[in-house]
Amino acid sequence: MFKQISLALLAVTVSPSFALGQDIGPAEEDVSGPPQNYSPFIERTVKNRGLAEGLYWGDTHLHTMFSTDAGMIGNTLTPVDAYRFAKGEEVITSSGQRLRIDRPLDFLVVSDHAENLGLPVMLEEANRDLLATEYGQRLYDLVQAGEGYAAFQLWGNDGVAQNRDIIDNPKLDRTIWDRQIELADQYNDPGNFTAFIGFEWTSINNQETPSNLHRVVLFKEDGRKASQVTPFSAYDSPDPEDLWAYMQDYEDLTGGSVMAIPHNGNLSNGLMFATERLNGEPIDTAYAETRMRWEPIIEVTQIKGDGEAHPALSPDDEFADYGTWDKGDIGGFKPKQPEMLPYEYARSALQVGMQQEQKLGINPFKFGQIGATDAHTAVSTTRDDNFWGKMPSSEPSPDRWKHYVIQSFNGDETLSTFEYEALASGLAGVWARENTRSAIFDAMQAKEVYATTGTRITVRFFGGWDFEGEDVFRPNVVDIGYSRGVPMGGDLPPQGEATAPVFMLGALKDVSAANLDRVQIIKGWIDAEGSRQERIYDVAVSDGREIGEDGRARQPVGSTVDEANATYINSIGTAELRGVWTDPDFDPALPAYYYARVLEIPTPTWQAYDEKFYGMKMDADVPRSHQERAYTSPIWYTPEQ
Numbered sequence: 001m002f003k004q005i006s007l008a009l010l011a012v013t014v015s016p017s018f019a020l021g022q023d024i025g026p027a028e029e030d031v032s033g034p035p036q037n038y039s040p041f042i043e044r045t046v047k048n049r050g051l052a053e054g055l056y057w058g059d060t061h062l063h064t065m066f067s068t069d070a071g072m073i074g075n076t077l078t079p080v081d082a083y084r085f086a087k088g089e090e091v092i093t094s095s096g097q098r099l100r101i102d103r104p105l106d107f108l109v110v111s112d113h114a115e116n117l118g119l120p121v122m123l124e125e126a127n128r129d130l131l132a133t134e135y136g137q138r139l140y141d142l143v144q145a146g147e148g149y150a151a152f153q154l155w156g157n158d159g160v161a162q163n164r165d166i167i168d169n170p171k172l173d174r175t176i177w178d179r180q181i182e183l184a185d186q187y188n189d190p191g192n193f194t195a196f197i198g199f200e201w202t203s204i205n206n207q208e209t210p211s212n213l214h215r216v217v218l219f220k221e222d223g224r225k226a227s228q229v230t231p232f233s234a235y236d237s238p239d240p241e242d243l244w245a246y247m248q249d250y251e252d253l254t255g256g257s258v259m260a261i262p263h264n265g266n267l268s269n270g271l272m273f274a275t276e277r278l279n280g281e282p283i284d285t286a287y288a289e290t291r292m293r294w295e296p297i298i299e300v301t302q303i304k305g306d307g308e309a310h311p312a313l314s315p316d317d318e319f320a321d322y323g324t325w326d327k328g329d330i331g332g333f334k335p336k337q338p339e340m341l342p343y344e345y346a347r348s349a350l351q352v353g354m355q356q357e358q359k360l361g362i363n364p365f366k367f368g369q370i371g372a373t374d375a376h377t378a379v380s381t382t383r384d385d386n387f388w389g390k391m392p393s394s395e396p397s398p399d400r401w402k403h404y405v406i407q408s409f410n411g412d413e414t415l416s417t418f419e420y421e422a423l424a425s426g427l428a429g430v431w432a433r434e435n436t437r438s439a440i441f442d443a444m445q446a447k448e449v450y451a452t453t454g455t456r457i458t459v460r461f462f463g464g465w466d467f468e469g470e471d472v473f474r475p476n477v478v479d480i481g482y483s484r485g486v487p488m489g490g491d492l493p494p495q496g497e498a499t500a501p502v503f504m505l506g507a508l509k510d511v512s513a514a515n516l517d518r519v520q521i522i523k524g525w526i527d528a529e530g531s532r533q534e535r536i537y538d539v540a541v542s543d544g545r546e547i548g549e550d551g552r553a554r555q556p557v558g559s560t561v562d563e564a565n566a567t568y569i570n571s572i573g574t575a576e577l578r579g580v581w582t583d584p585d586f587d588p589a590l591p592a593y594y595y596a597r598v599l600e601i602p603t604p605t606w607q608a609y610d611e612k613f614y615g616m617k618m619d620a621d622v623p624r625s626h627q628e629r630a631y632t633s634p635i636w637y638t639p640e641q
Contacts, residue, residue: 038396038613039386041100042090056430056440057456058107058194059086059380060261061216061299061372066112066176067200070376071120072143072152074392077378078121079110079180083187083195085379093379094392102383102512103456106435107194110180111216114199114231115160116167118176123151127172135159135166161207165235173230181223188222190436197223199231201260203238205271205278210331212267213240216299216372217247220257220441228254239278241287244294257441263299263374265349266307267330270340273349273365275356288356288364297368297444300346300451300631301426303390304374304405304417308451308597308631309347312338317536319599322626323423323453328415332408335415342532350634351524351532354591357638358526368447368489368633369595371426371454382454383513385566387424387606394419398614401607401622420622424606425453429630431487447489450632457516457628458508461488461596463635465498472504472578480504488595489633494640500586501637505539506578507598507630514600515573517542517557517627521581525592539579542601543572551584559602563624566604566612573601593634600628 064079065071076094085091088104112118122130123143130136135158142151159166181197188195197219204210219226232246240260247258265272275283300307305325314320326336342348346369353365373380377395381388387396394400401420408415429450432443443449450459460478464485471480481487481504492501507519518541524534537551545553561568583594608624611617 037098039097039099041102041386042098054431054433055458056106056194056432056435058105058109058428058430058440059373059382060109060196060198060218060370060428061111061200061263061302061374062108062378062380063112063200063374063376064110064378065120066110066118066180067376068113068116068119068152068155070378070392072123072148072155075376075378079183079378082110082378082380083108083183087187087193091379093388093395094377095395095397097395099379099381099388101379101381102386104193105380107196107430107440108380109196109198109216109218110184111198111200112180113202114233115202115235116155116165117173117199117231118179119155119167121176122172127175129169129171129175130167133167133169160202160204160234163204163207163234163238165233170230177230178227181227185223188437191434194435194437194440196437196441197226201232201234201243203234203240204330205238206269209269209329209334211269211271212264212330213238213262213271214264215240215243215260215262215295217243217258217260218441220437221254222437225254225256241277241290244290247294258294259297259441259445260295261297261299261370261372262295263302263372264304264307264330265298265344265346266305266325268344269329270337270343273343273352275343275352283356283360283364285360285362288360288362291364292362292366295367296447297370297449297633298346299372300369301371301423301453302374303422303425306423306425306453307345308369310341310345313341313345313348314534319597319627319629322629323425325417325421327417328408330406332406332412332415332417333410346631347522347524347534348532350593351526351534354524354526354593355530355532357591358530366636368444368449369451369631370428370430370444370449371451372428373426382424382427384424384454384604384606385609387609389419390422394422396610396613398610398616401610401618420607420618423453427452427454427456429456429459447633448487450488450630452630453628455513455600455628456510457598457600457630459596459598459630459632460504460506461632461635462486462504463490463492463501463594464503465493465495465501467502467504467580469580472506472580477504477506486635488635490635492635492637495588500583501594502580502582503539503594503635504578504580505596507576507596509573509575509600514568514603514628515542515570515575516577517573517599517601518553519577519579520597520599521594522597523583523592523594525590527590535585537581539581540577542574542577557601559625561602561604561608561625563604563608564612566608568601568603570601589639591639592637594637595634596630596632598630602627
C-alpha cells in the first residue's frame with residue numbers, strides 16, 4: 001500500500017470557407033518598458049476574436065480549490081474564478097499574481113474530483129457535519145495548525161491510497177455538488193458561453209502499481225437533472241463498468257444525457273485501452289457496445305503528456321516523440337514496460353479497436369479526439385507565453401521548473417516527473433451549430449471534434465469517394481464536404497464504384513500564433529494477417545518543399561526560434577494549407593482509419609519564456625522549442641460485408 005501519495009495522483013489573408021471570421025491586428029495598447037506581470041495580456045483589452053463560425057474552443061478538464069488535491073495544497077480559486085477567467089476577466093492567482101487569458105474560451109467544464117468533493121472548502125468553513133467525523137476533525141486541526149500539506153497526506157494515505165472514504169457522509173457530498181451545479185447554471189450563457197456541469201471520477205485501480213483510469217463525467221443538461229444524483233467516485237468503485245452503470249441509471253432516472261471522457265492513457269499501465277476487463281475476462285460485444293455508448297471521445301493531449309503516439313510504436317514518425325511521459329505509472333512506483341504502450345496511446349488504440357471489431361463485431365475504441373488541460377490551478381492557460389502550470393506550486397516563479405509533478409515513491413528519481421516536462425496543453429475544438437450545452441454535447445457525441453496542444457488552429461477534414469482536386473479551393477467547400485462525404489468523426493459511406501477514398505483537408509493558422517509547417521493524414525489499418533499497421537502521408541507543405549513518391553516531405557521547415565530571447569518570426573511556413581488526397585495504398589478488404597495532424601513551425605516553449613522573463617537558466621535537456629499541433633478525430637472505413 002501507499003506510504004505517501006503523489007500530488008499528481010489525482011491528480012494574413014484567409015479564405016472565408018475555412019475562415020477565422022476576422023483578423024485581429026495588433027494589441028490595442030502597446031506596453032513598453034520591462035514587463036511587470038508574467039501574463040502579457042494584463043495590459044491589453046481582451047475581446048472575443050471572431051473565431052470561425054461554428055467552431056468553439058474550450059477546456060473539458062479543469063480543477064479548482066474544490067478538488068482536495070488542489071485546495072489542500074495551495075489553490076485558493078473557486079469555480080467562480082475559473083468561469084471569470086475563461087470568459088476573459090482578470091483574476092488574481094493562488095500565488096497572488098495578476099492573470100488574464102489571451103482570448104476568452106467558448107465553453108468550460110469545471111471537473112473537480114468526486115472523491116470528497118469540496119473537502120478544502122468545508123475545512124475552511126468549519127462545516128459542522130464534517131467536524132462531527134473523526135477524520136474531519138483531525139484534518140481540521142492540522143489545517144488550523146498550519147499543517148495543510150500534512151492534512152493532504154493524511155487524506156491521501158488513509159483514504160485515496162486505500163480507496164476508502166475516510167469521511168463517509170453522503171450529506172457532505174450533496175453540499176458541495178449543489179453549490180457547483182448552481183455556479184455552472186449561473187455562468188452558463190447560451191449563445192455566448194457554455195458552462196457544463198461535470199466532475200472527475202479518479203480511479204487508480206491498483207495500490208501497488210497505480211493505474212490512471214480517470215474519466216471526466218460531463219452532463220448535457222442543467223441542474224434540474226444533474227441535481228437528482230451525486231457524483232460517482234472511485235470510493236464507489238474503481239471499475240469503469242460500474243461508472244457506466246451509474247451513467248445509465250442517471251439517464252433512466254432523469255431522461256438526461258451524460259458522457260465520460262478518459263484521459264492520460266499514457267499513465268494507465270496499459271489498461272486504458274486493454275483487451276481485458278478489470279476482472280480479467282476478455283472484453284466482449286456487450287463491453288464494446290457499452291463503452292462506445294458512454295465514451296465517444298478521449299482526451300489525447302494535456303499537461304501530463306501527449307497521448308497521440310509513442311516513438312517506440314511509430315519509429316518512422318519523426319514527430320511522434322512530443323511531450324512523451326513514459327517513465328512509469330502515475331505514482332512513480334515501477335518503470336513502464338514496453339508491452340503496455342500499444343494500449344496507452346491513441347494511434348495504436350485505434351488499431352487495437354479495429355482488431356477487436358473483427359472478433360466482436362463492434363469496435364470498443366472508436367473514439368474522437370480532444371485536448372484539455374487538467375490544470376489544478378482553476379485557470380485554463382494553454383499558451384506557452386502565458387502558462388500557469390499544473391499545480392499552485394508551479395505557477396510562474398524562477399524555480400518552478402524543478403518542482404515535482406510525480407515524485408517517485410521508491411526514491412528512484414528516474415521515475416519522477418518534474419514541472420519542466422509539463423506541456424502547456426491542450427484545447428478542444430468543436431464544430432457545432434451554436435454555443436449551447438446541447439449543441440456542443442451533440443457535436444462531441446458525433447465526434448466532430450479535434451485536439452490542439454494549446455493554440456487555436458482551425459482544421460476541416462472530410463472523407464468521401466469522389467472529391468476532386470479543386471473542390472477544396474471552392475468557396476462552398478464545406479457544403480461539398482457534408483453533401484458528398486462525412487466530416488471528422490464519421491464513417492465513410494458505401495464505396496460504390498469508387499476505387500479508393502478521397503479526403504479533403506484544410507487548416508488555418510491561429511491568427512495570433514505561428515504559421516503552419518504541414519498537414520498530414522495518419523492512416524492505420526489491419527492487414528490480411530490481422531496485424532496493426534500505420535503510415536503517414538504529407539498532404540500539403542509550406543515553403544515550396546516537395547512531397548516525394550513515398551508521400552513524405554523529408555525537408556524540415558526550419559526554425560526562426562531565438563531561444564535566448566524566447567522569440568520567433570513568421571517568415572517561414574504559411575497561414576493556410578489545403579489539399580485533396582487519395583489513398584494510394586487502399587485495399588477494400590482491409591479496415592482502416594484516417595485522421596489529420598497539423599503542425600505549426602517551431603516556437604518557444606514556456607520554459608524558454610521563463611528563462612527570458614526571470615533571467616535564469618534551466619538544465620540543458622529542458623526543451624526550449626517545439627512544434628504545436630492539432631489532431632482531428634478519425635474517419636473510419638469498414639469493408640462491406
